[in-house]
Amino acid sequence: MKYLITGGSGLVGNDITKILLANKNEVNWLTNSNKNKEQVHSFKWNIYDYTIDLQCFKNVDTIIHLAGAGVADKNWTAERKKELIDSRIKSTKLLYESVKNLADKPKVIVAASAIGIYRNEGDKLLDEESEKGNDFLATLTKDWEKEVDEFEKIGVRVVKLRIGIVLSDNGGYLKKVAAPAKFGFASALGNGKMITSWIHIEDLANLFIYAANNENMKGEYNAVAPNPITNFEITKQIALALNKPFFMPNVPSFILKIIFGEMAAVILMSQNISSSKIEKTGFKFEFEDIKNALKNIYNTKK
Numbered sequence: 352m353k354y355l356i357t358g359g360s361g362l363v364g365n366d367i368t369k370i371l372l373a374n375k376n377e378v379n380w381l382t383n384s385n386k387n388k389e390q391v392h393s394f395k396w397n398i399y400d401y402t403i404d405l406q407c408f409k410n411v412d413t414i415i416h417l418a419g420a421g422v423a424d425k426n427w428t429a430e431r432k433k434e435l436i437d438s439r440i441k442s443t444k445l446l447y448e449s450v451k452n453l454a455d456k457p458k459v460i461v462a463a464s465a466i467g468i469y470r471n472e473g474d475k476l477l478d479e480e481s482e483k484g485n486d487f488l489a490t491l492t493k494d495w496e497k498e499v500d501e502f503e504k505i506g507v508r509v510v511k512l513r514i515g516i517v518l519s520d521n522g523g524y525l526k527k528v529a530a531p532a533k534f535g536f537a538s539a540l541g542n543g544k545m546i547t548s549w550i551h552i553e554d555l556a557n558l559f560i561y562a563a564n565n566e567n568m569k570g571e572y573n574a575v576a577p578n579p580i581t582n583f584e585i586t587k588q589i590a591l592a593l594n595k596p597f598f599m600p601n602v603p604s605f606i607l608k609i610i611f612g613e614m615a616a617v618i619l620m621s622q623n624i625s626s627s628k629i630e631k632t633g634f635k636f637e638f639e640d641i642k643n644a645l646k647n648i649y650n651t652k653k
């Protein structure tokens with residue numbers, strides 16, 4: 352099989368690439384940067400100039416679309432918000448316009464989406480049909496999914512994975528929000544009661560590949576492990592997995608709002624997301640329990 356990955360050089364893309372290459376697949380990356388990886392063919396696009404190297408699609412069966420500026424990387428100034436939007440909407444439009452004109456089109460696109468599409472609903476269990484939010488992140492995600500849906504019009508199967516908090520020691524949540532735990536300063540956030548719907552990076556990478564190869568899958572699926580937990584509990588488990596103390600007081604919400612501005616809403620969100628639909632497809636999670644997930648992440652790093 353031949354795969355084209357956008358944003359392949361990022362946290363999730365790197366893991367997917369590793370698994371695909373280990374299983375003797377061919378991998379192309381479509382990248383905005385100069386990042387390269389052995390055995391991967393890198394092709395350039397520039398979503399701002401609207402240019403793309405069409406050679407990237409040659410003999411490709413599957414597109415995995417991950418490109419997007421990091422939602423929690425920088426404070427949400429007006430300029431950053433524009434970048435978050437453009438990097439997702441413009442990239443998807445450019446991808447679609449390019450594929451539309453190909454004689455030999457890929458069969459499927461598996462695209463990243465996010466649980467940020469849902470409302471902040473405390474501990475209420477949310478599935479794929481639950482009401483969508485209207486804040487910045489939810490609106491961005493709805494628009495992003497709408498662009499991806501265009502591919503259906505040209506006969507390309509569309510799968511959208513609404514990703515939860517990705518757990519990996521190489522970046523994302525554990526590197527940023529939970530980083531103080533490594534220095535013995537693990538602290539729950541806000542009131543600590545927010546539900547965190549997480550997924551181990553390895554399960555997520557496998558899920559992208561599973562969705563690409565399962566022809567019965569189409570539409571949207573929550574990409575979260577079966578057992579979401581509170582922020583207090585995940586922080587405690589991180590401290591335990593790192594063999595570090597857990598005695599610090601919670602970081603109050605107002606401090607988070609001062610530090611992170613509007614972006615604090617993401618950190619303080621409580622979303623209890625159901626994994627039931629993806630499990631019904633037959634997908635088996637390797638890491639259903641937070642203790643095992645963290646043990647795996649931190650032990651494999653040693």
Ligand SMILES: NC(=O)c1ccc[n+]([C@@H]2O[C@H](COP(=O)([O-])OP(=O)(O)OC[C@H]3O[C@@H](n4cnc5c(N)ncnc54)[C@H](OP(=O)(O)O)[C@@H]3O)[C@@H](O)[C@H]2O)c1
Pocket residue numbers: 357358359360361362363364381382383384386398417418419420421422434437438442463464465466514515516517518522523524
């Ligand atoms: N990690 C999470 O917890 C999480 C949760 C929910 C949803 N997601 C979504 O899943 C996708 C992959 O996540 P990730 O954690 O792997 O993200 P990541 O590490 O930030 O990587 C995303 C990739 O997108 C490309 N990119 C970055 N800024 C861009 C810009 N301004 N314009 C165009 N392309 C840009 C880069 O690839 P090149 O340099 O190669 O172009 C980058 O490596 C993202 O769309 C993210 O929003 C992630």
